[in-house]
Amino acid sequence: xxxxxxxxxxxxxxxxxxxxxxxxxxGEWSPGDxxxxxxxxxxxxxxxxxxxxxxxxxxxxxxxLYREQGKGTFVSRTKIAQQLLRLTGFTEDMRxxxxxxxAKVLSAEMWPADDAAxxxxxxxxGQPVYRLRRLRLADSEPLxxxxxxxxFIGCERLLDYNLEQHSLYHLLDATFDVPLxxxxxxxxxxxxGELESGxxxxxxxxxxxxxxRVTITRRNQPVxxxxxxxxxxxYRFYTRMVxxxx
Ligand code: GLP
Numbered sequence: 001x002x003x004x005x006x007x008x009x010x011x012x013x014x015x016x017x018x019x020x021x022x023x024x025x026x027g028e029w030s031p032g033d034x035x036x037x038x039x040x041x042x043x044x045x046x047x048x049x050x051x052x053x054x055x056x057x058x059x060x061x062x063x064x065l066y067r068e069q070g071k072g073t074f075v076s077r078t079k080i081a082q083q084l085l086r087l088t089g090f091t092e093d094m095r096x097x098x099x100x101x102x103a104k105v106l107s108a109e110m111w112p113a114d115d116a117a118x119x120x121x122x123x124x125x126g127q128p129v130y131r132l133r134r135l136r137l138a139d140s141e142p143l144x145x146x147x148x149x150x151x152f153i154g155c156e157r158l159l160d161y162n163l164e165q166h167s168l169y170h171l172l173d174a175t176f177d178v179p180l181x182x183x184x185x186x187x188x189x190x191x192x193g194e195l196e197s198g199x200x201x202x203x204x205x206x207x208x209x210x211x212x213r214v215t216i217t218r219r220n221q222p223v224x225x226x227x228x229x230x231x232x233x234x235y236r237f238y239t240r241m242v243x244x245x246x
Contacts (some may be wrong), residue, residue: 024215035074102138112126121222130156190207206232
């Protein structure tokens with residue numbers, strides 16, 4: 001158990017980082033808890049303000065803590081790891097983690113495909129596709145913003161379903177007989193804009209992960225073009241790579 005900060009061989013900021021890490025590991029400080037201020041840490045461990053600040057700053061950049069302007073520094077929650085090996089939807093991912101999936105529908109409409117959607121879905125610009133914009137929740141907490149453009153013959157029938165209560169992937173597979181076979185997905189880092197920060201309940205400029213997915217059905221036909229914005233503090237993506245055998 002690491003409890004004190006002394007003039008040992010390790011730099012003091014490093015020792016304080018270990019003290020904080022240890023408290024979190026032991027569950028003394030839980031995700032979402034406010035940790036003591038820099039001033040309190042200085043007093044408690046007899047260290048300078050600069051040392052306290054350096055420890056906190058490093059733990060923030062490592063993702064263990066996060067700062068909220070005017071409020072203080074908090075313990076981050078464990079990130080949701082989304083595997084990139086199997087094609088799954090949000091509902092399945094959350095159920096696998098024993099979290100309650102949820103959705104708030106921001107809009108559901110027939111919408112004329114723009115250049116990006118037309119290119120990915122291999123249709124003409126302006127062709128109507130079903131477009132669904134949802135805020136995705138896990139245990140009622142906002143995690144991601146998703147816009148899915150769906151194209152197949154009869155896709156307008158999706159308008160009859162309430163996508164707050166249904167899984168889109170389940171509907172396509174089971175009700176519409178549009179099996180989802182594979183997907184190409186791109187992933188990039190970005191910062192939350194004004195609208196996104198409001199919906200995802202993070203500060204403007206917070207880190208987010210953007211993904212673009214094209215999902216394929218039978219006969220190699222693209223059926224979904226989805227763009228998603230995930231909160232950088234709650235999501236981690238992982239994949240496994242196999243080296244070519246020579
Ligand atoms: C993921 C994908 C989206 C997809 C969604 C379906 O989050 N990024 O492209 O539309 O899952 O989720 P559900 O089946 O829960 O509606």
